[in-house]
Amino acid sequence: MTKVTAQMSVSLDGFYAGPRHEGDGDWLASAEAAAFFRVTRWAISAMAWRERQGFRGGEQSVDSDVIRENFEAAGAYVMGRRMADGGEEPWGEEPPFRAPVFVVTHRPRPTLERKGGTSFTYVTDGVASAVEQAKAVAGGKDVAVAGGGTLVRQVLAAGLLDELELHVVPVVLGTGMRLLDAELGLGEKEGIELTPLRVLHTADVTHVRYAVKGRAPLLLDDRGRNG
Amino acid sequence: MTKVTAQMSVSLDGFYAGPRHEGDGDWLASAEAAAFFRVTRWAISAMAWRERQGFRGGEQSVDSDVIRENFEAAGAYVMGRRMADGGEEPWGEEPPFRAPVFVVTHRPRPTLERKGGTSFTYVTDGVASAVEQAKAVAGGKDVAVAGGGTLVRQVLAAGLLDELELHVVPVVLGTGMRLLDAELGLGEKEGIELTPLRVLHTADVTHVRYAVKGRAPLLLDDRGRNG
Numbered sequence: 001m002t003k004v005t006a007q008m009s010v011s012l013d014g015f016y017a018g019p020r021h022e023g024d025g026d027w028l029a030s031a032e033a034a035a036f037f038r039v040t041r042w043a044i045s046a047m048a049w050r051e052r053q054g055f056r057g058g059e060q061s062v063d064s065d066v067i068r069e070n071f072e073a074a075g076a077y078v079m080g081r082r083m084a085d086g087g088e089e090p091w092g093e094e095p096p097f098r099a100p101v102f103v104v105t106h107r108p109r110p111t112l113e114r115k116g117g118t119s120f121t122y123v124t125d126g127v128a129s130a131v132e133q134a135k136a137v138a139g140g141k142d143v144a145v146a147g148g149g150t151l152v153r154q155v156l157a158a159g160l161l162d163e164l165e166l167h168v169v170p171v172v173l174g175t176g177m178r179l180l181d182a183e184l185g186l187g188e189k190e191g192i193e194l195t196p197l198r199v200l201h202t203a204d205v206t207h208v209r210y211a212v213k214g215r216a217p218l219l220l221d222d223r224g225r226n227g
Numbered sequence: 228m229t230k231v232t233a234q235m236s237v238s239l240d241g242f243y244a245g246p247r248h249e250g251d252g253d254w255l256a257s258a259e260a261a262a263f264f265r266v267t268r269w270a271i272s273a274m275a276w277r278e279r280q281g282f283r284g285g286e287q288s289v290d291s292d293v294i295r296e297n298f299e300a301a302g303a304y305v306m307g308r309r310m311a312d313g314g315e316e317p318w319g320e321e322p323p324f325r326a327p328v329f330v331v332t333h334r335p336r337p338t339l340e341r342k343g344g345t346s347f348t349y350v351t352d353g354v355a356s357a358v359e360q361a362k363a364v365a366g367g368k369d370v371a372v373a374g375g376g377t378l379v380r381q382v383l384a385a386g387l388l389d390e391l392e393l394h395v396v397p398v399v400l401g402t403g404m405r406l407l408d409a410e411l412g413l414g415e416k417e418g419i420e421l422t423p424l425r426v427l428h429t430a431d432v433t434h435v436r437y438a439v440k441g442r443a444p445l446l447l448d449d450r451g452r453n454g
Contacts, residue, residue, distance in 0.1 A: 173418050180399050180401070
């Protein structure tokens with residue numbers, strides 16, 4: 001059974017990057033990038049991540065195992081347009097996905113075939129369609145929502161996400177782009193309930209994987225007052 | 228060596244209560260309360276919490292052990308005025324703290340002596356003073372910042388917090404009062420770095436305890452681009 005999964009590195013206060021960088025300035029010099037590199041540092045150090053990027057070195061660790069496992073579990077990806085655009089040049093001829101990637105965008109574009117099994121198909125009729133197309137080719141493996149945060153939030157808000165894994169990095173950023181924010185469109189006294197599936201941790205990051213149960217009312221529980 | 232500690236139950240998106248309830252309406256019926264009771268449900272179910280409140284029942288569990296340990300580690304408390312006011316009636320003649328509590332407030336008031344070792348001393352010259360006064364009587368145990376969230380954030384922002392334990396509850400709330408927010412006053416490309424000390428988890432909550440290292444610049448780390 002194909003699951004729809006997402007994982008994201010976030011600060012302790014829930015940011016996956018700094019305040020959004022606008023305009024033509026140097027992204028690498030932006031506050032968005034500084035925070036992004038802080039919360040993804042653990043991954044950049046991990047052998048499994050470096051191997052996928054074609055980089056040498058890196059550490060074999062629980063963190064690396066988590067990355068390897070997530071790469072191997074994915075039979076297809078769904079990705080936001082901004083992430084796909086930003087990655088196109090640095091990922092180069094052989095991107096790290098090694099599977100079909102469905103990019104949610106408003107701009108039609110022919111499918112881009114890359115080496116190593118990665119292709120980018122541009123989907124213009126919405127998130128749910130991209131998830132369906134990815135499921136159809138995932139070969140029984142998972143559909144991984146690769147990001148960015150806006151897309152992960154949209155998939156969660158639409159009730160399409162089965163599992164969410166947060167890699168919680170021990171830093172407080174105070175500001176930036178938050179994965180879980182008001183755009184989820186939850187009602188008053190409504191929450192999205194989850195069930196913890198697994199917790200792994202190192203000195204650099206705590207990996208918490210949840211199954212998403214779905215929206216539910218927040219029921220009053222005042223046993224603390226009634227004794 | 229007396230440490231200054233804080234712990235708080237938060238949703239996966241970092242809220243410790245719903246949107247702040249204003250006015251004279253029924254707090255128990257508010258969205259603030261509905262979310263507060265959701266994120267503290269694990270504690271209300273725990274034997275160690277119920278014992279301290281003089282309530283019967285509850286479950287013996289890892290969650291209960293965490294509560295017991297935190298109560299026993301505290302030699303004195305610092306508390307915000309709103310929490311102290313809200314608790315005065317429900318805590319009754321024998322509040323659960325069994326130690327001196329220093330309430331940060333603008334309104335002078337004589338110290339309130341309660342049964343079982345709890346006293347409330349009203350401190351009008353600021354957070355740092357309240358922490359100092361609590362340290363002086365903690366008898367080598369910890370000074371626990373009892374809450375609410377605003378006070379915990381102030382103590383963290385002031386660089387006075389040694390340890391922070393979050394009890395992360397598997398629910399997304401989307402809105403409400405957030406423990407870690409922009410009021411921390413962090414600069415651009417600045418974070419508060421922490422070190423994980425302990426992770427415990429049950430089906431209901433993940434307890435993550437951190438040592439606070441302090442403010443540090445976010446250094447550019449672009450090994451992910453340079454290979």
